[in-house]
Amino acid sequence: MIARLDTMLGRRSGLRALTAAYAATGILQGIALAFLLPLLRHLLDGDVAAALPWLAAAAGCAALAAVILWFAVNFCFRVAVEHLGDGLQRAVGDRIANLPLGWFDGGRAGQVTGLLTGSVARVTSIPNVFLQQMTIAITTPATVIVATAFVDWRMALALAASTPFAYGAYRLAQRASAREQVAETRSYEEVSSRVIEFAQAQQVLRASGQARDGWRRLESELDRNRADTVRVLNRQLGPILGFMVTVQIGLAFSAILGVGFALSGTLDAATLIAVLVMAVRFIEPLGALGAYGSAIRQAEQAVDDIASVLETPALPEPAKPRLPADASVELRDVRFGYRDRPVLDGFDLTAAPGTLTALVGPSGAGKSTVLRLVARFWDVETGSVRVGGVDVREIPTAELMARVGMVFQHVYLFDATLIDNVRVGRPDATDAEVRAAANLARLDDVAARLPDGWDTPVGEAGGLLSGGERQRVSIARAFLKDAPILLVDEATSALDGENEAAVTAALSDLARDRTVFVVAHRLSTVVNADRIALIDDGAVRELGTHAQLLAEGGRYAALWNDRRRAAGWRLAQPDHAQPRA
Structure with missing residues (x-):
């Protein structure tokens, strides 16, 4: 896991250094326990003077272990917050900023929210929650076994005998909940999506009288998430209990064996007491290992x-970048679709x-797809999109974005x-440049109406x-931005008369001396x-000026006539209807 995190970060995370510090702490704690044996022997013999060096x-x-642990604990917060x-x-x-826009289809808000809050939070808990416990839980018992082997190999073997069984129970607990934890994570992402949806859709839900139905939809996701969590806990319960029982049986076996050796005269009392103390210290961190097993699996997930x-392929940057010669745009024999739904097929336009x-x-x-392909929100399947005579895939993304301005129907503003x-x-841009651009967009009228301008x-x-x-x-x-290419998508389709007039006038000014593509339902x-x-049907069916297309009498002319007739429609009160009193 540590190597993978280092790769994801592109640098050392600091977890290896922390692990080394925690390992040193565990080993020193084990050595301190090993010194109990000569200490107890001298004390039982009544030789206090000889016991003092071992006590020191x-x-x-123990003091050195505490100092190392203090530095490690302080460093771990830096690792958790800054590095991870x-x-x-x-x-x-x-x-995310370099992924194709198509990646965001299908409701990624919950996944991204879950990553940046839940997943990152679980990873940051590695250094300051259970890495210390895990490392010490392994190094201290290992040191105790080695130290015991120097005193009595039989007792060391007794302590080590339970280790394979405990490890097997631990791995079983990990595997038992793996599938359910994946489902729990997906359920958490879905809950995040539903919460965002519920907050954003309040106007629609209340206008349609379905506010409670919207809440029920969120409630059902919360119920599913709760069920997934309970299922994970239930699957872990048996294996974790087996792990704890195995560890306790190992302690009981070592104690019984030690007492038997003492009664037979092959193990003195001081050694038995020291070994039993070390055995208890051997068991204590192993118990913590079982408790943190679930957290480790969650961190791995x-x-x-x-x-x-992070491993999702981004739009590739060109190996040999080229710059456009001018602001011309050409789509040549383009084929493109969303997943299994073809949209453009043999599309040509210059x-x-x-x-x-x-x-x-x-x-x-x-x-709208045509505009997004020009801006290289996606790459075409076949054919090419060219700006200034250069395939957009050969233009560095920053250079292409500098040459393209966009005005889309759905505008996102930041909370600023x-x-x-x-x-x-x-x-x-300077403040003067920002104000000048805002004034050109007729935004000064809006600022004048706002309380703080x-x-x-x-x-x-x-x-x-x-x-x-x-x-x-x-x-x-x-x-x-003042880009030479402008893409306008349905900018006035849902505006009232006043705003439509202001936006249309601003767009007319903006379009001067630029290469402009505009999508509009209002002909x-x-x-x-x-x-x-x-x-229509993924290709250009008619091309020309307004007058030329009307003269041809084709689809555009029919569409124009339909829109003109529709423009005369109005809601009217029937002649026989009487006004209300």
Whole structure:
């Protein structure tokens, strides 16, 4: 486990040094016990003067063990917090930041939450909870057996005889609960997901009168998690009890054997007393070993869970990086799908620098997927996506991201001030640059309405702002980033009239002199595009300007006519209905 953690951290965790210190402590404690034999012999003979050097030696070993243990215990907190806790959280965060966006499909919130709280916490308990007990539980009995062998090999053999049986019972306890502990971990992740879901969905649940049903769903996951935990404890109970019984039988056997040797005259009283004291000290740490067996297995499972994320392949960086020549974008014979569901097949589309290309078509046709492939959120299965004539897989990720700005429908804001959320677009920007970008996005009107202006916290996920206001923050980030390629996905689809007008005007300013791809269900927002691509069944079916596509009388024209007719729909009161009194 230690070697694996060192590999995961990319450096030494400090656990080896801790183990060595704890081992030295256990050995010194065992040696201190071994000095009891000559000490007791001299005391029983009435020779106190001869006993004093052995007493001093035992006290010296015990004191040295205490000093080493004190330094080790203080160092273990540094190992737990800095090396393991901080190191693993950073390693998981770095890996997540470089994983394909597809990895996050299927509800990863609970897994990530479980990793950063439960799994990392269990790993940090290794140095300061049971590594000390485990190491001393092995080294002290081993030292006692060796010391006893110098006094009476028969008693040493009696003490060692129970070790294989105890070890077998210990391993059985570990294996008995392994499968259930995996299920318990998955159940804990599911509970985390349900808690997050329950908190985020309060508006929907209450609006639909299903707040209690939402709670019942969480309750069922809590019940399942509780059942999994009880099942783990039940599976461990028998083997752990067997381990403890085996250890106690070993002590009783050694005591009976020692008394028999003493009665037969082959073992003197001082040696018997010393050996029995050492036997008790032999048994005590072994009992702790059984108690910590479950915690060790949980820590091993936590390491496995963290490793499963750290070992997930990230999007590969190019061995021989190349830089784009300009802001042109080309998708050539692209095939791509989500798991077993194909989305794009034989997809071809080219955008010259400084042009605006609108993507329209039915839901699920792959419009948003095109934008995400340009930003290399995923890699294509076949074909290529090129920016400036270079395959995006040959462009370093940082270079590609510097050239691409994004304004998506669902905007995430951090629980920080309004101005700090704009600064996310370019963290090294000056205050003047941030304010200028925010003003271009018509965000100054929003700041004027907030109690503390630009320094007003926007709440978790921007909950204190409206959807249109959050969208303006996203546009301000894009202005601040000033990337030559802009990807806009459904930016105005769910906005009210005032916000739509402000966002549309800001996007028009933002699109100037940039290569722009825009996805929109409202066709009125894309009529001035340089080219409109109608996407259906994974490919571009029609391509041209608004006027050209209308003249062709194809799918786009039909879609345009349908939307125009739908725009005239309104809710009206039937003629025969009477107003309420």
